[in-house]
Structures are given as C-alpha cells and as structure tokens.
Amino acid sequence: MAAKKKVANKASAKKLNDAKDGTWCAFFQYLFPIGLVWWLVDENMKKNVFATFHLKQALVLDITHVLIGVAGSILFFLDKVIYSVGGLFIFVL
Numbered sequence: 238m239a240a241k242k243k244v245a246n247k248a249s250a251k252k253l254n255d256a257k258d259g260t261w262c263a264f265f266q267y268l269f270p271i272g273l274v275w276w277l278v279d280e281n282m283k284k285n286v287f288a289t290f291h292l293k294q295a296l297v298l299d300i301t302h303v304l305i306g307v308a309g310s311i312l313f314f315l316d317k318v319i320y321s322v323g324g325l326f327i328f329v330l
Contacts, residue, residue, distance in 0.1 A: 255288075259285040263292075267298070
C-alpha cells in the first residue's frame with residue numbers, strides 16, 4: 238500500500254513540477270509566434286506535458302480564429318452581392 242502511495246506522490250509531484258516549469262511557456266503559447274518558437278527551440282518544453290497541452294490548445298484557438306475570419310469575409314462579400322442583385326432585381330421590376 239505504501240509503495241502505491243509513493244508512486245502516486247511521485248506522479249503528482251512530476252505533474253506539479255511540469256506545471257511550474259512550463260508556466261511561462263504555456264502563457265506565451267497564446268501570443269502565437271513567441272510561444273511556438275520557444276516550444277520548438279527548448280527541448281525541455283517539448284517534454285513538458287503542461288506546455289505541450291497549452292501549445293495544442295493555442296493552435297486550435299488560432300486556427301479557429303483564422304477560419305472564423307475567412308468565413309466572415311466570405312459572408313460579408315456574399316451579403317454585398319445579394320444586396321446588389323436584389324437591388325438590381327427591384328430596379329428592373
């Protein structure tokens with residue numbers, strides 16, 4: 238029983254240590270280029286579960302942000318086209 242508790246304590250201590258070591262790298266992940274470069278250059282951050290999790294989360298947020306921007310641009314363009322065609326249709330009537 239005591240051996241299991243020591244293993245659990247070592248695992249939780251490693252998680253806590255990863256979180257402490259990767260805090261700044263995880264913070265900078267959300268400032269896209271800075272965090273990505275730091276993660277790519279620093280071998281310790283590649284092994285850090287905490288920093289890697291935040292890198293993945295930041296990449297998903299960045300990709301979603303770009304897709305929403307592209308969709309908004311397309312819809313804005315389509316709005317203008319539909320408005321113009323509708324105006325022309327009303328003018329012809």
